[in-house]
Amino acid sequence: MSEGSKRALIYEFMPNGSLEKYIFSHEANTTISIEKMYEISLGIARGIEYLHRGCNMQILHFDIKPHNILLDENFIPKVSDFGLAKLYPTDNSIVSLTAARGTLGYMAPELVFKSIGNVSYKADVYSFGKLLMEMAVRRKNTNVSEEHMSRIYYPSWVYEQINEGRDIELGDVTEEERKITKKMIFVALWCVQLKPNDRPSMHKVVEMLESEIESIEMPPKPSFSPHEMPKEDFEIKASGGLTNIPKSYLDSISWMEGFPRLDLEERRRRRDPLDSLAL
Numbered sequence: 001m002s003e004g005s006k007r008a009l010i011y012e013f014m015p016n017g018s019l020e021k022y023i024f025s026h027e028a029n030t031t032i033s034i035e036k037m038y039e040i041s042l043g044i045a046r047g048i049e050y051l052h053r054g055c056n057m058q059i060l061h062f063d064i065k066p067h068n069i070l071l072d073e074n075f076i077p078k079v080s081d082f083g084l085a086k087l088y089p090t091d092n093s094i095v096s097l098t099a100a101r102g103t104l105g106y107m108a109p110e111l112v113f114k115s116i117g118n119v120s121y122k123a124d125v126y127s128f129g130k131l132l133m134e135m136a137v138r139r140k141n142t143n144v145s146e147e148h149m150s151r152i153y154y155p156s157w158v159y160e161q162i163n164e165g166r167d168i169e170l171g172d173v174t175e176e177e178r179k180i181t182k183k184m185i186f187v188a189l190w191c192v193q194l195k196p197n198d199r200p201s202m203h204k205v206v207e208m209l210e211s212e213i214e215s216i217e218m219p220p221k222p223s224f225s226p227h228e229m230p231k232e233d234f235e236i237k238a239s240g241g242l243t244n245i246p247k248s249y250l251d252s253i254s255w256m257e258g259f260p261r262l263d264l265e266e267r268r269r270r271r272d273p274l275d276s277l278a279l
Contacts, residue, residue, distance in 0.1 A: 014080075020066035020069075023037075037184075038183075038184060042210065045202060048079065051079070052121045052124070053202075055090075059082075060088065062123060063085075063102055064127035065103050066134065067081075084102065095119050095120060106127040116194060116195060117196040120196060125196075125199045125201070130155075130188075132184055132187060155192045159222060162182070163221070183212075192222045193222055
C-alpha cells in the first residue's frame with residue numbers, strides 16, 4: 001500500500017502463529033494430530049514447489065524452518081520471511097552466492113562446502129527435509145539424546161532405527177498414523193542426502209508425500225562426514241575461506257563424527273582452526 005511518499009507492507013493475519021510451537025510444544029492447546037501435521041507438510045511442499053516452478057523466475061528461499069511457516073485459522077501453511085530469498089532465471093540449475101545463508105540446523109551443506117556440490121534449488125529441498133523430519137517425530141534435529149547429541153547426525157540415527165526394524169517413540173498412535181509418520185520420514189531422508197544431485201526436486205517430494213508408503217523406495221543412509229569430501233577442502237574452509245560461517249554450525253552438524261571432538265580448552269591449546277571462524 002502506498003500513499004504519496006509513504007509506503008507500508010500489509011501482511012495477511014495468521015492467527016495460529018508459526019509452526020514451531022506446534023512441533024516442539026507439549027502443551028495441550030498446541031498439540032495437533034499426525035494427520036494434520038502431514039497435511040501441513042504437504043502444503044509446505046506445494047508452496048516451495050510453486051516458488052521453484054510456478055513463477056517466471058525461480059525463487060530460492062534459503063531459510064525454510066519451522067519459525068518461517070505461518071498457519072492461518074484453518075492451519076493452512078504459508079511460507080514466510082523472504083529476507084534471504086534470491087531470484088534466478090528458471091533455467092538456472094546452478095546459482096551463485098557470495099556467502100552462505102540460512103539457519104543453523106537447516107542450512108544445506110553445499111552452502112558451506114563447495115566440494116559437496118553446486119548450490120541450487122536443492123538447498124531448499126535439504127532445508128525442507130530437516131523441517132519434515134522434525135514434523136514427523138516432534139523433536140529438534142539436533143536433539144536425539146542428551147548422552148549422544150554431540151556425536152550422532154540425527155537423520156542417520158532415524159535411518160538406523162527404521163533400517164533395523166526399531167520403532168521411533170511416537171506415543172499412543174494408530175497403525176495408519178504410524179504409516180503416515182514413516183512416509184514423512186522416508187521423504188525427509190531423501191531430502192537430506194549429502195549430495196544435491198541425490199535429492200529429489202520439490203515436485204517429486206510432493207508426489208512422494210501424496211503416494212502410499214509402499215511405493216516409496218527406502219532412501220540411502222544420509223551422511224555428513226568429512227570422509228566424503230577432500231581433506232584440503234575442510235582445511236581451506238576452516239582456515240578462513242568462509243569466515244562468516246559460525247563455529248556453532250560446524251559443531252552442531254555431526255560430520256564431526258569420525259573426527260575426535262575436542263573441548264574448548266583443548267582447541268585453544270592446539271589452536272584449532274575451527275576457532276578462527278567468526279561467530
